[in-house]
Amino acid sequence: MLSTGGAARHTTGVPAGRGLPPESDEALRVLGAALLEELDGLADRLVVHVVAREPIYSELDMVDELRSAAYGNLERGVQVLAMQVPGGVDPADTSRHTGRLRARQGVPLESVMRAYRLGGRFIWEALLDLSRRRFDGRYDDALLDAASYVWRTNDGSSSVLVDAYRREELRLHTHDLSRRNILLDGLLEGRGGDPAFLRDAAAVLGLPTSGPMLCVVAPADAGEESLRGAPEALAACGVVSTFFVRPHDEVGLVALVNRSARAAVDALRPCVEGRVGVSPVIDGLAAVDTGYRMAETAARTLTAPGLAELDDRLPEALLVDSPTLMPRLVRVGLGKLMDLPAADRQTLLETLAELLACGGSPTHAAAALFCHRNTVIYRMRRIETATGRSIADPRDRLLLTLGLTAARMHSDG
Numbered sequence: 001m002l003s004t005g006g007a008a009r010h011t012t013g014v015p016a017g018r019g020l021p022p023e024s025d026e027a028l029r030v031l032g033a034a035l036l037e038e039l040d041g042l043a044d045r046l047v048v049h050v051v052a053r054e055p056i057y058s059e060l061d062m063v064d065e066l067r068s069a070a071y072g073n074l075e076r077g078v079q080v081l082a083m084q085v086p087g088g089v090d091p092a093d094t095s096r097h098t099g100r101l102r103a104r105q106g107v108p109l110e111s112v113m114r115a116y117r118l119g120g121r122f123i124w125e126a127l128l129d130l131s132r133r134r135f136d137g138r139y140d141d142a143l144l145d146a147a148s149y150v151w152r153t154n155d156g157s158s159s160v161l162v163d164a165y166r167r168e169e170l171r172l173h174t175h176d177l178s179r180r181n182i183l184l185d186g187l188l189e190g191r192g193g194d195p196a197f198l199r200d201a202a203a204v205l206g207l208p209t210s211g212p213m214l215c216v217v218a219p220a221d222a223g224e225e226s227l228r229g230a231p232e233a234l235a236a237c238g239v240v241s242t243f244f245v246r247p248h249d250e251v252g253l254v255a256l257v258n259r260s261a262r263a264a265v266d267a268l269r270p271c272v273e274g275r276v277g278v279s280p281v282i283d284g285l286a287a288v289d290t291g292y293r294m295a296e297t298a299a300r301t302l303t304a305p306g307l308a309e310l311d312d313r314l315p316e317a318l319l320v321d322s323p324t325l326m327p328r329l330v331r332v333g334l335g336k337l338m339d340l341p342a343a344d345r346q347t348l349l350e351t352l353a354e355l356l357a358c359g360g361s362p363t364h365a366a367a368a369l370f371c372h373r374n375t376v377i378y379r380m381r382r383i384e385t386a387t388g389r390s391i392a393d394p395r396d397r398l399l400l401t402l403g404l405t406a407a408r409m410h411s412d413g
Contacts, residue, residue, distance in 0.1 A: 333403020
């Protein structure tokens with residue numbers, strides 16, 4: 001609001017760099033000095049106009065503070081024009097202070113700038129009014145010659161405000177992210193059992209302390225983004241969530257409230273571009289540490305992009321959490337089948353997978369494999385001979401299933 005001007009601290013003469021004709025400089029000094037006597041009324045009128053156009057100030061109960069800021073910015077702006085900025089005072093101080101303060105108060109920058117530009121217009125119109133009302137139009141022409149200087153100064157003042165606003169906004173955002181990450185780390189470390197910490201975390205993260213919740217984990221694969229637009233997709237179906245990008249993964253906390261876990265997972269699927277794991281439903285923020293471990297394990301069961309729900313991949317989860325057992329399960333479960341030539345081995349593994357999926361029925365497996373039932377029976381005998389296990393025996397069937405799962409995970413890995 002006209003509150004910048006590097007050489008504006010002088011009180012006499014035409015300042016170096018002001019670049020105005022003597023008549024224009026005199027007009028600004030004389031009219032500015034006269035306007036300093038009328039600032040109270042000018043500030044009152046400005047506030048009325050700003051509040052009418054920018055309701056955010058009323059909504060945030062800031063009208064009294066707005067009046068104080070309007071007076072301060074108007075005063076400094078007019079002091080610059082009148083060459084009456086007090087010695088040792090930075091002409092941009094009020095603009096800088098206003099920018100920082102509005103960022104902290106959460107007033108949108110667009111609203112701040114519209115109010116600020118309105119203040120600049122009020123000063124200009126008041127100068128013209130004074131020339132005509134108190135000096136019989138004596139300074140009209142000289143003032144018009146000074147118009148470009150006045151608005152150039154106003155633009156400089158606005159730039160100072162915007163810069164201060166954005167710097168403060170960045171500082172607050174960085175502080176907020178740091179605090180959010182500290183709270184998430186605390187939850188992952190098991191601090192959810194502390195009621196005070198839990199309340200603090202819920203307030204900052206914007207989530208309920210209790211109730212059904214999902215934990216989502218997307219490992220950072222070679223720096224690629226595994227989830228895109230997840231918070232927006234969840235919000236579109238009425239689910240509140242918050243996501244954290246960390247050095248090695250992205251973590252999401254999804255508060256289901258009255259929505260089903262299935263609805264949330266279905267909303268997430270189109271966002272998946274890498275490996276993403278989802279925990280079973282957990283009970284609120286206190287269980288985030290458990291939810292994280294389950295979701296992270298689910299993600300590790302994947303060897304390609306996709307979304308894994310832990311409950312759908314429990315055998316794989318058991319194996320990835322016991323990597324030293326995988327080679328042993330392959331050898332014990334599948335035996336000499338793994339020593340067969342590659343093409344033969346692959347055919348028998350595919351047949352075994354269908355037999356297990358069909359409950360050991362050669363008829364159903366043959367339909368799935370598009371081959372004759374007798375062919376499947378022949379292959380089944382070969383499988384049982386090579387593995388030393390019977391598909392009809394429940395324990396053997398479990399070992400065959402785990403061995404097949406381990407073989408596939410080892411091959412994909």
